[in-house]
Amino acid sequence: MTWLRHGGIAAFIVRRLLLGVLVLILVSILVFAATQALGDPARAILGRNATPASLDALRTQLHLDQSLLGQYLTWAGGLLHGDLGSSLAAQEPVSKLLGARLLNSSVLVLIAAVVSIPLSIALGSWAALRREKAFDTVTSNLMLVLAALPEFVVAVLLVILFATTVLHVLPAISPISVEQRPWDVPKELILPAATLVIAVAPYVARIMRASMVEVLESDYVEMARLKGLPERTVLIRHALPNAIGPVFQVIAINLAYLAGGVVVVEYVFNYSGIGSALQDAVLNHDLPVVQALAMLIAGVYVLLNLLADVATILVTPRLRTRL
Amino acid sequence: MSQTENPPVVDDGEETISTPPVRSTALVARAMRLWRTRIGAFLVLLLVVVAIVGPFIAPHTATYFAAIPNSPPGGDAGILGTDYLGQDVLSRFLYGGRGILIMAAVSTAIGVFFGVAIGLVAAYARNALDDVLMRSMDVIMAFPQIMLALVAVSLVGAQAWVIIVAIALTTAPRVARVARGAAQPVVERDFVEATESMGVSRFRIITGELLPNILGPMMVESSLRLTYSIGVIAALAFLGLSPDPNGANWGTMIQQNEIALSTQPWGALAPIIAIALLTMGTGLFGDGIARTAAGIDRERGEE
Numbered sequence: 001m002t003w004l005r006h007g008g009i010a011a012f013i014v015r016r017l018l019l020g021v022l023v024l025i026l027v028s029i030l031v032f033a034a035t036q037a038l039g040d041p042a043r044a045i046l047g048r049n050a051t052p053a054s055l056d057a058l059r060t061q062l063h064l065d066q067s068l069l070g071q072y073l074t075w076a077g078g079l080l081h082g083d084l085g086s087s088l089a090a091q092e093p094v095s096k097l098l099g100a101r102l103l104n105s106s107v108l109v110l111i112a113a114v115v116s117i118p119l120s121i122a123l124g125s126w127a128a129l130r131r132e133k134a135f136d137t138v139t140s141n142l143m144l145v146l147a148a149l150p151e152f153v154v155a156v157l158l159v160i161l162f163a164t165t166v167l168h169v170l171p172a173i174s175p176i177s178v179e180q181r182p183w184d185v186p187k188e189l190i191l192p193a194a195t196l197v198i199a200v201a202p203y204v205a206r207i208m209r210a211s212m213v214e215v216l217e218s219d220y221v222e223m224a225r226l227k228g229l230p231e232r233t234v235l236i237r238h239a240l241p242n243a244i245g246p247v248f249q250v251i252a253i254n255l256a257y258l259a260g261g262v263v264v265v266e267y268v269f270n271y272s273g274i275g276s277a278l279q280d281a282v283l284n285h286d287l288p289v290v291q292a293l294a295m296l297i298a299g300v301y302v303l304l305n306l307l308a309d310v311a312t313i314l315v316t317p318r319l320r321t322r323l
Numbered sequence: 324m325s326q327t328e329n330p331p332v333v334d335d336g337e338e339t340i341s342t343p344p345v346r347s348t349a350l351v352a353r354a355m356r357l358w359r360t361r362i363g364a365f366l367v368l369l370l371v372v373v374a375i376v377g378p379f380i381a382p383h384t385a386t387y388f389a390a391i392p393n394s395p396p397g398g399d400a401g402i403l404g405t406d407y408l409g410q411d412v413l414s415r416f417l418y419g420g421r422g423i424l425i426m427a428a429v430s431t432a433i434g435v436f437f438g439v440a441i442g443l444v445a446a447y448a449r450n451a452l453d454d455v456l457m458r459s460m461d462v463i464m465a466f467p468q469i470m471l472a473l474v475a476v477s478l479v480g481a482q483a484w485v486i487i488v489a490i491a492l493t494t495a496p497r498v499a500r501v502a503r504g505a506a507q508p509v510v511e512r513d514f515v516e517a518t519e520s521m522g523v524s525r526f527r528i529i530t531g532e533l534l535p536n537i538l539g540p541m542m543v544e545s546s547l548r549l550t551y552s553i554g555v556i557a558a559l560a561f562l563g564l565s566p567d568p569n570g571a572n573w574g575t576m577i578q579q580n581e582i583a584l585s586t587q588p589w590g591a592l593a594p595i596i597a598i599a600l601l602t603m604g605t606g607l608f609g610d611g612i613a614r615t616a617a618g619i620d621r622e623r624g625e626e
Contacts, residue, residue, distance in 0.1 A: 019458075022458065023458065023461050023462055023465065026458070026459075026462045027462050027465050027466075030462060030463075034474075141359075144359070144606060144607065144610055145603050145606065145607075147606060148550050148602040148603045148605065148606030148607075149554075149599055149602055149603070150553070150554030150555075150557060150558055150598065150602060151554075151558070152557070152558050152561050152574075152577070153554075153557075153577075153595055153598055153599050153602075156577060156581060156584075156591065156595055157595065157599075159581075159584065160584055160588065160592070164584045164585040256467065257467060259467055259470075260466075260467020260468060260469045260470045261467070261469070263467075263469055263470060263473060264469060264558050264561070264562065267561075267562055268581075278470065278473065278474075279473065279562070282473060282474055282478060285478070290474060294466065294470070294474070297465075297466065297467060297470060298465035298466055301464070301465045301466075301467075302465055
């Protein structure tokens with residue numbers, strides 16, 4: 001295993017991949033154990049008046065007659081083949097049930113990411129360049145305050161401002177019907193996406209500002225300036241790549257956070273996505289759906305962290321040479 | 324280690340303090356020279372007083388029927404009008420903060436306690452135990468706070484202890500990560516080795532040598548975690564999952580009265596303002612401590 005410790009970038013990526021797989025296996029065991037600990041799903045589904053015969057039939061259908069290890073392996077094996085099991089409430093494959101909702105949520109998160117990441121990097125860098133000036137003071141304080149607000153508070157405030165009490169320019173709810181795709185109703189996406197942007201951008205912008213401030217004071221930026229390079233080159237070629245490294249981690253954490261934040265935002269706007277699916281599933285004790293969503297969201301988190309680690313190494317000159 | 328308070332510094336932007344480990348009371352005292360810390364502390368204190376004293380000064384009980392539903396402020400309807408059931412908004416507002424605050428404080432305290440303990444042990448161990456602990460933390464962190472809380476609450480029930488355990492459980496790994504990061508450089512320092520050679524027990528080294536040196540980052544992290552805990556608990560109530568679904572609770576009030584925003588906004592607006600000011604307060608307070616602890620503050624005391 002020594003080559004894994006001293007093998008340059010390829011070994012680093014392999015090491016991170018193995019670690020990610022290990023975390024995912026542990027996550028799957030945890031998800032499985034947690035849903036097991038919550039009692040007999042067959043009884044939960046059929047209720048107190050179920051006959052022993054119907055209970056047995058359902059237990060067989062759910063593979064509950066196997067040993068715990070057998071149940072886990074059947075489930076995990078299915079996951080690896082992309083088989084997420086069948087929803088107990090809808091009697092449909094989970095993948096079919098979640099497909100459209102997953103698309104709806106992904107579109108929302110993607111819009112939020114595409115808007116918030118460049119926006120927060122630009123705001124943070126600009127504030128760092130204008131440190132202690134009016135722009136920095138105003139944005140820094142605004143970001144600090146916005147970062148503290150819970151999403152549902154932001155969401156309801158946006159509804160008050162743009163949809164009900166003050167202005168009436170945007171729809172207050174965003175129900176997406178089964179035949180519709182999110183891009184058919186762009187106006188309905190604005191407020192939910194804006195809520196997610198406000199939930200994420202301030203945090204990323206603050207880290208970007210702090211990181212940029214540190215880099216601008218460093219020796220190599222001083223050196224580049226002394227060499228007589230134009231300020232634009234200093235900023236884009238020397239300062240930005242070094243400053244943006246730590247920010248990738250924060251972006252990854254925040255995008256993963258969106259997967260949770262979307263639950264509440266979807267509820268406020270009555271948006272048909274995985275958040276509302278999760279809510280329905282937990283209320284119906286629909287274990288396969290809960291398990292699939294938990295694995296999905298955890299998988300997104302592990303993947304984003306992996307990408308962030310690799311991106312940080314690839315983009316930061318001082319880390320790249322250290323490998 | 325300077326355990327005494329630093330000499331008074333003139334707030335003219337000429338601070339040359341590096342990062343000496345300071346006692347937490349001294350840190351707070353120094354942070355209080357910043358306006359953002361003062362404003363944050365004031366907001367938190369204000370909302371805590373409202374939440375604690377509120378039930379004693381409320382004009383009616385939380386479920387008192389005051390006037391017809393959604394009456395605007397004035398007359399029988401009281402200062403803030405009535406909600407969707409005709410209950411007095413002001414009274415429900417005054418009753419509605421206590422539960423959220425207590426649950427947020429308790430769950431954050433438990434989460435921070437275990438997080439700091441795990442982070443310190445991991446940083447001090449520097450061996451396989453470190454890896455095992457931090458990988459376990461990674462596994463829990465793979466679940467967003469609100470998702471884990473939602474699943475736990477919906478399956479076990481929305482009792483207070485379930486919410487508290489779910490939030491403590493999701494807070495601990497995040498704190499542990501920061502605690503370990505802050506403690507790692509401290510473990511490498513000479514005085515730790517010196518203490519080890521004197522035969523001091525590992526428990527004493529962790530609590531007596533490591534812990535005092537990471538108090539600054541831990542206070543910052545605690546206030547950040549408290550901000551999130553308040554947000555998640557209020558959000559759960561907003562989703563209809565609180566120990567008493569019909570009781571007065573700021574999150575519940577927002578959900579129940581959101582529908583009447585355009586006719587009688589106060590039913591939802593009053594609790595929204597309260598939660599916003601509370602989380603802003605913890606956020607500002609934490610930022611003030613962070614700036615002071617990092618010694619990077621170049622701002623004037625009076626902005």
